[in-house]
Amino acid sequence: MNTYRPALSNNALPLTHAIDVIDEKGRVQQIEIPGERPLTIYLDKKELVTLMTLGGAPEALTLGYIRNQRLVNDLSEIESIQVDWETDSVAVKTSIPFEVITEKTAKKTVTSGCGQGTMFGDLMTEFDSLVLPLGSNLRQEHIYQLIEKIRTNPSIYKKAGSVHACAVFKNLLSGPELVYFIEDVGRHNAVDAISGLMWLDGLSGGDLIFYTTGRLTSEMVIKGGQMGIPFLLTRSGVTQMGLSLAQQIQMTILARCSGDHFLIYEGAERILLNASQGLQV
Amino acid sequence: MNTYRPALSNNALPLTHAIDVIDEKGRVQQIEIPGERPLTIYLDKKELVTLMTLGGAPEALTLGYIRNQRLVNDLSEIESIQVDWETDSVAVKTSIPFEVITEKTAKKTVTSGCGQGTMFGDLMTEFDSLVLPLGSNLRQEHIYQLIEKIRTNPSIYKKAGSVHACAVFKNLLSGPELVYFIEDVGRHNAVDAISGLMWLDGLSGGDLIFYTTGRLTSEMVIKGGQMGIPFLLTRSGVTQMGLSLAQQIQMTILARCSGDHFLIYEGAERILLNASQGLQV
Numbered sequence: 001m002n003t004y005r006p007a008l009s010n011n012a013l014p015l016t017h018a019i020d021v022i023d024e025k026g027r028v029q030q031i032e033i034p035g036e037r038p039l040t041i042y043l044d045k046k047e048l049v050t051l052m053t054l055g056g057a058p059e060a061l062t063l064g065y066i067r068n069q070r071l072v073n074d075l076s077e078i079e080s081i082q083v084d085w086e087t088d089s090v091a092v093k094t095s096i097p098f099e100v101i102t103e104k105t106a107k108k109t110v111t112s113g114c115g116q117g118t119m120f121g122d123l124m125t126e127f128d129s130l131v132l133p134l135g136s137n138l139r140q141e142h143i144y145q146l147i148e149k150i151r152t153n154p155s156i157y158k159k160a161g162s163v164h165a166c167a168v169f170k171n172l173l174s175g176p177e178l179v180y181f182i183e184d185v186g187r188h189n190a191v192d193a194i195s196g197l198m199w200l201d202g203l204s205g206g207d208l209i210f211y212t213t214g215r216l217t218s219e220m221v222i223k224g225g226q227m228g229i230p231f232l233l234t235r236s237g238v239t240q241m242g243l244s245l246a247q248q249i250q251m252t253i254l255a256r257c258s259g260d261h262f263l264i265y266e267g268a269e270r271i272l273l274n275a276s277q278g279l280q281v
Numbered sequence: 282m283n284t285y286r287p288a289l290s291n292n293a294l295p296l297t298h299a300i301d302v303i304d305e306k307g308r309v310q311q312i313e314i315p316g317e318r319p320l321t322i323y324l325d326k327k328e329l330v331t332l333m334t335l336g337g338a339p340e341a342l343t344l345g346y347i348r349n350q351r352l353v354n355d356l357s358e359i360e361s362i363q364v365d366w367e368t369d370s371v372a373v374k375t376s377i378p379f380e381v382i383t384e385k386t387a388k389k390t391v392t393s394g395c396g397q398g399t400m401f402g403d404l405m406t407e408f409d410s411l412v413l414p415l416g417s418n419l420r421q422e423h424i425y426q427l428i429e430k431i432r433t434n435p436s437i438y439k440k441a442g443s444v445h446a447c448a449v450f451k452n453l454l455s456g457p458e459l460v461y462f463i464e465d466v467g468r469h470n471a472v473d474a475i476s477g478l479m480w481l482d483g484l485s486g487g488d489l490i491f492y493t494t495g496r497l498t499s500e501m502v503i504k505g506g507q508m509g510i511p512f513l514l515t516r517s518g519v520t521q522m523g524l525s526l527a528q529q530i531q532m533t534i535l536a537r538c539s540g541d542h543f544l545i546y547e548g549a550e551r552i553l554l555n556a557s558q559g560l561q562v
Binding site: 017019021022023024025026029031033034035036037038052140143161162185186215216217218219236237238239240241242243255261262263264265268271273 | 298300302303304305306307310312314315316317318319333421424441442443466467496497498499500517518519520521522523524536541542543544545546549552554
């Protein structure tokens with residue numbers, strides 16, 4: 001566990017807003033929609049990027065973004081993170097020499113959402129050297145418990161739709177224990193925010209399970225791998241490249257997780273199906 | 282209509298791939314998953330970006346990306362677009378002087394998927410000056426026809442899931458006529474590809490309807506506005522910022538479009554509901 005924590009503001013936004021809409025019969029209805037705000041990250045006063053976010057965990061999102069872009073390697077180098085919604089910006093202050101930060105941001109690679117913006121080479125080089133723990137496993141009844149915990153967890157999605165959720169569970173003998181649950185307008189923000197929280201808490205991924213409502217495209221598998229998590233579960237599906245990257249680092253992928261159904265796409269050796277059924281491969 | 286067309290390769294990829302998965306009872310099933318491939322765009326030999334794409338319309342995607350990033354202003358300046366899947370790259374050749382291209386790509390703003398990567402200011406300046414046609418309208422029965430056309434259109438989504446679709450319809454007196462239907466692993470690729478096709482065909486947006494399976498976040502509304510299309514329809518929902526941008530340019534937004542249901546979020550004055558029901562606002 002880390003003992004060091006940077007000074008963080010605590011400026012989550014209200015997550016939903018009530019609006020009036022008109023239905024197909026001409027009747028006015030009040031519904032909730034999720035917020036979305038631009039948040040521009042300044043790293044030692046240098047403008048990095050503008051993220052569009054729900055704003056539920058802006059400090060964690062900023063931390064995770066900086067971590068996943070490999071702009072800062074050690075949490076202790078971050079002095080403070082101050083979110084200011086009056087200017088839609090967040091100021092990150094580090095103890096890193098100005099010349100080093102300037103050099104890093106100059107060759108910054110935007111690895112970002114929906115498959116646009118990835119500078120592929122650098123990420124892939126790092127990805128190739130990832131090793132996930134082979135000994136860990138996940139029991140069928142624990143998969144069901146996890147799906148049920150997600151189903152019953154209060155969420156913006158149930159209230160307002162239009163957001164993706166990512167969650168991290170501890171993979172305990174007694175069953176999965178929810179550690180983080182983050183929703184955002186983009187899948188990539190949600191996973192970055194979780195990465196930020198893991199960094200703060202000094203949590204490594206080996207005994208964790210990652211769940212997302214979104215599709216497992218290449219970038220989700222890459223980020224899961226970077227966090228060192230051997231299990232990626234989704235309610236949705238998997239793309240071919242997501243799958244082939246998971247094969248490469250021997251990650252276990254479960255998709256179409258819903259109710260008492262799931263499909264094992266990769267890494268079945270880590271899944272303990274109920275004994276009565278056996279594995280008919 | 283444009284008469285000029287750049288020389289384009291015709292290198293769509295196979296869109297789905299059969300794989301074996303294991304279900305919760307240990308049974309092997311064969312399912313289809315969508316492809317996903319990196320495609321690195323070179324503009325006059327200068328590396329721009331790597332997009333992760335389904336690969337169904339790589340030439341249109343490249344055109345639309347270059348158009349929406351405002352790297353080339355006139356289609357006649359593009360000489361050729363050659364996609365080469367052996368190197369996962371596409372070469373764009375222009376008649377623009379080398380110094381001009383170098384300057385443009387240097388200050389290129391990555392405006393990209395899932396709300397990560399946007400350089401907000403430049404886009405917003407342009408957005409503020411958009412004007413959408415106020416006189417156009419859309420009849421309730423035509424909304425239903427459009428939803429039905431999407432429902433019955435053959436799609437990768439039905440076969441393999443994990444992709445988003447964008448479609449453009451002509452808003453004719455006789456009913457909506459499907460012009461383009463593009464699916465991709467990211468919403469932003471699908472909308473960029475449609476923008477590319479509109480550019481090729483010299484189609485402006487005023488008498489078109491845009492439909493997407495994805496959420497209407499700020500960036501989808503911005504791209505719809507840039508295409509000059511007054512109607513944005515989605516099966517999914519809308520974020521607060523998507524909505525407030527639509528208000529700003531008086532765009533009509535319909536969400537939760539499914540079967541015989543829809544909700545009008547914005548611009549109800551363009552929607553002609555069935556007379557018997559009237560508009561109870």
